[in-house]
Amino acid sequence: MKRPILPLVLALFLLPLCLLSYRIVWLKYPLLPSVPGETWQLLIKARVQPGVKDIRIEMGFPVEHAGRMLVEEQITSGSLNFDLLRQEPNRIGIWSGTPYLEEEEISYRTLILIRPQRTPKPQSPVLEIYPANFGKEEQALAEHLAARWSRQKPSPRIRAVAKTALGEWGSPPPEDRYLRGWKIVQEKYGRLKALLMLLRAADLPSRVVEGLRLVEGIRTTPLTWVEVWNGNKWEILWPGAGEIDKNPASFLPLATGGLPSLRVTSGEISEAHWSLSQQIISKWKFHFERIQRTKRFLDRWSLFRLPPEFQKTFRILLLVPIGVLIISVLRNLVGFPTFGIFMPVLMALAFRNTGLAYGLGIFAGILLIGYIVRRGLDKLRLLLVPRMALILTLVIICFTVLALVGHKLGLREFMAVGLLPFVILTMVIERFYVLVEEAGIREGLRTAAGSAAVAVISYQIISWEPLQLTFFIYPELLAPIAAVQILLGRYTGYRLSELFRFRTLRKTS
């Protein structure tokens, strides 16, 4: 009798497993579809002044990798041409052409999802040669000065070099003539270039980066920092302060390797600014984006291809089987009574509109009113169908009054009450009444509590967004749920409540 069950269950487990591994291994779906991290909106804006022909404006854009996803990039170019240039490791947007007589606005806007734990490991850079304009003597001077740190490991070496920006060379300090020589170099090339040269002399690969710190705000110029390779990763060195930043993940580079983040080769711009604001954006958007971009068979058959207004329904629908699975568990494994099989799940669906506390409260309140009225109705000796119709009307009157009261009090939850399953509520009132009459108030309350408990659990499950997302991306997960339901259907062992009920029959030897 049990034989045909196992292959079926096995198939229901294996089939989705194949689909899942195909999606994860070949289509590179996320293993855990929940997207922890933070989302920022970056907006770069500038005004182009009229009057100059053939202007050219270059702007550094953020670069995408696994730890930094870009969504919905938007560019406004007005009457100008726009090109996007990929120049590893940078992405440069170029506006060119001749603007009309009026001032024009150019802008770049994107949503950025930062996932620090997913940031890929950077590749080890090679130590570049000195820039050609550096004299041999200046090189020798830098190498002489750097020789004092040659025994140190990269990390402390970086810190020691950084300190020189403040004029701290450690003790004993180098001879005066070298320091004086270095001052001249600093004046000749600028402090930043001199620092880079010193880093090079200390065998530390480094690069200049322009970008933004990930904090809310508006800047008229991006920040400039130096990234130094410590053998493992880039450390962020503030050339002015001579300090190493403790949190390198909280930066957004716009132009790496000495390029400026905004360069105007010809023309004139004003009011350039970079603004960052943190966004609350659903994780759905990111998956939607990535699935929209590909043409793979399974991607084309993804639920993400549905129009958004229908997607919402399926997010919930796909989790309802889990809700009824819980009811099966509670009834067949635990032996807990509920009103009907599906009522708690329908209640849970209704709670989505009203919220849990209000939903339960409204439910309990209407059940109580319904019960009292039902008791009264019994004396009127009404026939079954008109009596049920009357209770249904009562339920709807209760909804109406609640909505009006809710409107007066400004409680949206009360107005959302219309979506509570009124038919179910009507039937619950009748069943509750019959149960109380036949088996006593205790049994009635126990069943009501059981139903409420299942409704709350189901509600928690169907509102859990990571789970919604998981089932939405991998709807094949319904098959293993069905498999568990089959297994549960074949469970012929004792219910938890029976262990208590039959406890006196135990064989205690």
Place this chain on the structure above:
Amino acid sequence: MIFQIARQLREAGVLGINKRNADFIMHCNPRSLFPLVDDKVLTKKLASEHQIPTPLIYHVIESQGDIADLEGKLGSQNQFAVKPARGSGGSGIVLVMDRTSNAFITQSGEAVSREDFAHHVSDILSGIYSLGGLEDRAIVEALIHPDPIFAAVTYQGVPDVRVVVYRGIPVMAMVRLPTKASDGKANLHRGAIGAGIELHSGLTITAVHQSQVVTHHPDTGKPVSGIQIPYWDGMLLMAARTWEMTGLGYIGVDLVIDRERGPLLLELNARPGLAIQMANRSGLLKRLERTVGTPATIFSTAESRVAWAKEAFKKA
């Protein structure tokens, strides 16, 4: 702890509700045969074809229009029971002991006005008490006058004997004794007492009252064990014959003992409860499993099945 209790119950051969449903009810009782036991009118008809006595039917009320004519149909009968044909668990049953010019006197001495009574019958017809809320019929049948043997351990009402029959073999039995708490109804979940019966002797053994083991009736204070059930062999045979009668392999047979007519088949239940195990302080599964591997010849007649059961279940 949980697994230990579960193991102990399994060793004691206790039948759980999941196993009852999956391995016995679904396995032995084809859905198509359920109407035979769910509708008492059909059951009675079938029983009479198999020479199994049942309480006399006076009248069957088929439609709301028949209600007005009820008085005429009753004739001179002053004592009768009204019950829904498809009711379950004893709900909707009214026992009328006497009639006055404008009221019916029920068993508990309450006077029910003619109007209220008609309303009750109307409720029955509209399906309030029926399984699944389907439209129903109301049966008006002879009142049972219970055998005096149980008088000392009965509070009002009619005690009945429940026999669980598996493939025609009676496997376990109990007598259900109404109490004050059960409002004279012989239903365990309403508070009636269930007293286990030794299959081979027809003597009552232990009893259970609301999941507690009791030795005496809570209202009369008389001991419930050691009562010899009259017509015991006849009742076992009646129970065993319901297999041929219905074709259902796992069935609860409810019998009553009328003072004049002897044992009568009251109703059949295709989903018999499990409380009988507590009344007998013994597991059903253990007995059901003993029937496995019995020679096929035993199943040929009701007599041979009863004889086998009395022998096989002598010890617990």
